[in-house]
Amino acid sequence: MEKHRHKFSLLKVLRENQAAQGSFLMSPTNIYSMIFIVLPLILVVVLSFLARGTYGEVVFRFNLTNYTRLFDTLYAKILAFSLGVGLGTTIVSLLVGYPMAYYIARAPVHQRSLLLFLILLPFWTNFIIRIYAWIMILREGGFLNSFLQWTGLIHQPLNILYTPTAVLIGMVYEFLPFMVLPLYTSLEKIKDAQLEAAADLGAPPWKAFLRVTLPLSVPGMIAGTILVFIPAMGMFVVPDLMGGAKTILIGNVIRNQFLTARDWPFGAAASMLLMLLTMAFTIYYTRKAGFGEELLV
Amino acid sequence: MSEKKPALWLRIYTFLVYAYIYFPILILVIFSFNTQKLNIHWEGFTLEWYNKLFQDSQVLLAARNTLIIAFISTLVATIIGTMAALALQRYRFPGYNLSETVLYVPVVIPEVVMGISLLVFFAIIKFTLGIATITLSHIAFNIPFVALVVRARLHGFDKSIEEASMDLGANELITFWRVTLPTIMPGVLSGAMLAFTLSLDDYVITYFTAGPGSTTLPLRIYSMVRFAVTPEVNALSTIWILIVFILLFIGEYAPRSRTKIKT
Amino acid sequence: MKIYRISLVFVLVALLLAACGSSGGAKVLNLYAWSEYVPQALLDNFTQQTGIKVNYDTYSSNEELLAKLQAGASGYDVIVPSDYIVSIMTHQNMLEKLDLSRIPNFANIDSRFKNPSFDASNMYTVPYQWGTTGLLYDPTVMPFEPTRWADLWDPAFANRLVALDDEREIIGVALQVLGYDKNATDSVQLEAAKQKLLELMPNIRLFDSDSPESAILSGEAWAGIVWNGNASLGYAENTDLVYLCPEEGCGIWFDNLAIPKNAPHADAALQFINYVLSPEASILITMEFPYSNPNAAALEYLKTSDQALYDSYMSFAGTNPPQDFLMKATPLIDVGEATTIYDRIWTEIKGGQ
Numbered sequence: 001m002e003k004h005r006h007k008f009s010l011l012k013v014l015r016e017n018q019a020a021q022g023s024f025l026m027s028p029t030n031i032y033s034m035i036f037i038v039l040p041l042i043l044v045v046v047l048s049f050l051a052r053g054t055y056g057e058v059v060f061r062f063n064l065t066n067y068t069r070l071f072d073t074l075y076a077k078i079l080a081f082s083l084g085v086g087l088g089t090t091i092v093s094l095l096v097g098y099p100m101a102y103y104i105a106r107a108p109v110h111q112r113s114l115l116l117f118l119i120l121l122p123f124w125t126n127f128i129i130r131i132y133a134w135i136m137i138l139r140e141g142g143f144l145n146s147f148l149q150w151t152g153l154i155h156q157p158l159n160i161l162y163t164p165t166a167v168l169i170g171m172v173y174e175f176l177p178f179m180v181l182p183l184y185t186s187l188e189k190i191k192d193a194q195l196e197a198a199a200d201l202g203a204p205p206w207k208a209f210l211r212v213t214l215p216l217s218v219p220g221m222i223a224g225t226i227l228v229f230i231p232a233m234g235m236f237v238v239p240d241l242m243g244g245a246k247t248i249l250i251g252n253v254i255r256n257q258f259l260t261a262r263d264w265p266f267g268a269a270a271s272m273l274l275m276l277l278t279m280a281f282t283i284y285y286t287r288k289a290g291f292g293e294e295l296l297v
Numbered sequence: 298m299s300e301k302k303p304a305l306w307l308r309i310y311t312f313l314v315y316a317y318i319y320f321p322i323l324i325l326v327i328f329s330f331n332t333q334k335l336n337i338h339w340e341g342f343t344l345e346w347y348n349k350l351f352q353d354s355q356v357l358l359a360a361r362n363t364l365i366i367a368f369i370s371t372l373v374a375t376i377i378g379t380m381a382a383l384a385l386q387r388y389r390f391p392g393y394n395l396s397e398t399v400l401y402v403p404v405v406i407p408e409v410v411m412g413i414s415l416l417v418f419f420a421i422i423k424f425t426l427g428i429a430t431i432t433l434s435h436i437a438f439n440i441p442f443v444a445l446v447v448r449a450r451l452h453g454f455d456k457s458i459e460e461a462s463m464d465l466g467a468n469e470l471i472t473f474w475r476v477t478l479p480t481i482m483p484g485v486l487s488g489a490m491l492a493f494t495l496s497l498d499d500y501v502i503t504y505f506t507a508g509p510g511s512t513t514l515p516l517r518i519y520s521m522v523r524f525a526v527t528p529e530v531n532a533l534s535t536i537w538i539l540i541v542f543i544l545l546f547i548g549e550y551a552p553r554s555r556t557k558i559k560t
Numbered sequence: 561m562k563i564y565r566i567s568l569v570f571v572l573v574a575l576l577l578a579a580c581g582s583s584g585g586a587k588v589l590n591l592y593a594w595s596e597y598v599p600q601a602l603l604d605n606f607t608q609q610t611g612i613k614v615n616y617d618t619y620s621s622n623e624e625l626l627a628k629l630q631a632g633a634s635g636y637d638v639i640v641p642s643d644y645i646v647s648i649m650t651h652q653n654m655l656e657k658l659d660l661s662r663i664p665n666f667a668n669i670d671s672r673f674k675n676p677s678f679d680a681s682n683m684y685t686v687p688y689q690w691g692t693t694g695l696l697y698d699p700t701v702m703p704f705e706p707t708r709w710a711d712l713w714d715p716a717f718a719n720r721l722v723a724l725d726d727e728r729e730i731i732g733v734a735l736q737v738l739g740y741d742k743n744a745t746d747s748v749q750l751e752a753a754k755q756k757l758l759e760l761m762p763n764i765r766l767f768d769s770d771s772p773e774s775a776i777l778s779g780e781a782w783a784g785i786v787w788n789g790n791a792s793l794g795y796a797e798n799t800d801l802v803y804l805c806p807e808e809g810c811g812i813w814f815d816n817l818a819i820p821k822n823a824p825h826a827d828a829a830l831q832f833i834n835y836v837l838s839p840e841a842s843i844l845i846t847m848e849f850p851y852s853n854p855n856a857a858a859l860e861y862l863k864t865s866d867q868a869l870y871d872s873y874m875s876f877a878g879t880n881p882p883q884d885f886l887m888k889a890t891p892l893i894d895v896g897e898a899t900t901i902y903d904r905i906w907t908e909i910k911g912g913q
């Protein structure tokens with residue numbers, strides 16, 4: 001009997017107290033994050049202030065050299081280049097993916113999950129294999145060149161592979177679903193009533209799109225941008241394989257510190273820098289343009 | 298959005314994008330039958346690579362591991378991530394900003410960093426590396442992705458249907474189960490599909506948290522490919538696609554026990 | 561409810577997969593080696609003979625092996641580190657001492673490979689395979705045939721070279737061209753090497769440690785700085801290809817079997833190592849992965865069991881480098897703290913333009 005009463009009051013608290021409900025829903029994530037994300041990262045922060053020993057092991061000698069090394073123009077250039085690649089990939093993915101998400105959102109309901117599935121299906125093969133397939137297509141004697149030469153459009157094979165263009169093609173290919181899925185969920189929610197109202201008020205389709213559809217799909221665009229821009233900046237596999245490993249992005253620098261140079265403290269410092277930049281970007285972006293609005297509803 | 302016949306250019310465009318997505322896959326499949334081991338030029342047709350594949354116990358073990366990890370991590374991450382999305386999108390509570398920031402951390406850090414941090418963490422607490430550590434790591438990076446997708450779906454969610462449901466006498470739990478959840482279900486499923494894909498394909502984080510005997514398909518394939526891309530890897534991909542296609546067909550065309558009323 | 565069904569299916573499938581095919585092994589060996597380096601047939605034969613099942617996990621570089629072990633990853637019984645990595649590991653006390661009395665097949669190893677500089681008296685390791693780093697090219701497309709590394713700087717090779725994505729090897733080549741030691745740590749010499757490499761960059765089409773021979777076979781590149789295994793694979797597809805050691809010098813490396821400290825199945829590890837050193841097992845390696853084999857008994861065995869393979873092994877510089885090749889080959893030595901200088905040069909070469 002007593003237990004029953006206890007349970008009742010706990011439920012009562014949850015029912016009436018909005019904040020308690022929110023906390024309750026958030027708690028599994030918080031606990032999980034504390035253990036498997038925050039704690040390990042604290043270890044990395046500590047690591048960034050330590051030093052590298054002769055054999056690449058970690059020496060417990062507090063110092064700031066890892067961070068001062070980062071202020072070199074070499075790393076600034078690399079960081080800027082990585083930002084450029086991330087930005088380029090994001091913009092192209094957005095441009096390529098938006099019409100597609102739009103099409104799927106307006107397709108017959110029973111077709112939608114199939115169409116989405118078809119986008120994701122290739123991603124259930126292995127990422128490395130897909131890149132190798134692209135290499136086969138884009139190389140000098142590859143399919144694209146053979147086809148273009150056969151049709152007579154070009155006479156000399158195009159030098160696409162191992163250039164930044166190839167890297168962009170590969171990156172967009174890998175990140176497209178991350179853009180299309182959030183865009184789709186956003187677009188799919190737009191009610192007909194809103195579009196009909198616009199039409200009733202005399203707006204032509206393109207205006208309805210610009211004034212109604214586009215703004216309402218902004219949350220999807222934000223989610224998509226975050227899901228693409230940030231990993232794209234830290235990517236190293238695609239530039240390695242399709243760019244001929246001739247360019248270094250910040251991701252390569254970090255990877256090299258952990259695997260080749262075995263200078264973990266420096267790698268940790270570089271990671272911290274990248275993390276701070278991307279977190280600042282995310283916080284600023286979502287506050288300004290995104291989820292903050294919910295508060296006013 | 299409802300269905301309306303989309304403009305022709307849009308249909309052609311979408312078709313072209315699908316072609317862009319699938320052309321490499323086509324190449325992949327065709328070249329799984331190539332007799333040339335280095336798989337650079339087409340030499341002839343053979344099934345030997347498929348044969349080799351089915352005898353490759355390492356690959357089969359890796360496939361099994363990959364699926365277990367993907368299923369479990371997707372399930373857990375979807376539940377936790379959806380809860381987090383609901384919390385952040387509809388409530389204010391103490392520690393809101395901090396929770397939101399911490400949630401998105403895995404999206405924002407380089408995978409190498411996350412991988413290393415987890416490796417060191419597991420080593421310090423002396424947790425043997427294996428399938429468990431990989432799964433725990435996958436859940437960690439899947440939660441924010443699920444949350445992001447579901448949040449996009451929740452934005453602008455019309456609470457009035459929930460209020461209507463409660464006015465009609467249903468309590469919070471029933472309202473959630475019968476009204477809220479079905480409405481956000483497309484978002485939840487999108488999130489789950491994304492999480493599953495991420496887990497299936499993950500290389501970097503898995504690499505750092507894998508131990509003896511717990512190798513996954515991406516790890517195995519990456520190392521097979523380091524030496525030379527033999528058509529065996531293509532054969533593996535082709536089989537994989539085939540299985541997924543079959544599952545998809547079953548999912549789409551299996552008899553449904555109940556029709557649902559869509560809101 | 562649809563969600564119920566879906567999640568139920570999820571859980572069931574997961575449990576099903578977990579249940580079937582569990583290894584249940586009391587007798588198990590955890591091998592951690594390069595990928596495409598230990599033939600499955602070898603592992604299967606070992607299991608047949610001893611009843612010990614082998615888990616073969618892979619890494620794709622020495623540094624990855626080192627990184628993982630230094631971070632505390634455990635559970636492995638046998639690893640395959642290269643020469644300079646062995647030095648690092650012994651300095652950090654990461655290896656178990658070998659009881660050579662339990663490895664009688666050690667006698668099969670060619671005496672030239674016993675007692676190496678990085679592991680005197682084979683206290684911690686026995687040889688597995690060895691190889692070289694050299695110049696591979698396709699004479700049918702080259703404007704002229706190179707005999708020195710310096711030839712590769714010729715503008716005729718613009719955008720036609722492939723190089724290993726390995727900072728030590730490539731910076732090493734530049735050092736050798738300038739007449740310095742391949743393992744230099746002097747910052748002046750290294751700076752000069754960096755400048756030299758910057759001049760080479762326009763000629764390099766791509767860096768690739770995975771399969772550089774593919775670029776040469778497909779015609780994208782005409783020549784490359786590669787490992788002998790790559791050269792052999794290329795040669796198997798195109799017998800026109802030439803592999804040689806340029807005048808300024810080239811590289812040589814030795815891979816070894818070792819047991820990490822606190823290996824859970826040390827006894828099985830010794831059995832395995834002994835088996836790998838037997839002629840029947842060793843030729844399996846040569847048949848599948850064309851590196852150079854330090855096992856003299858195995859090569860003798862190969863002569864009788866597969867004459868054709870033996871002949872091609874002996875005649876190709878990739879598998880059997882001639883004496884003048886070997887005399888110019890220098891192994892890599894760990895450069896300690898100078899590793900950060902090498903890394904910085906590598907970053908500048910790739911990212912600084």
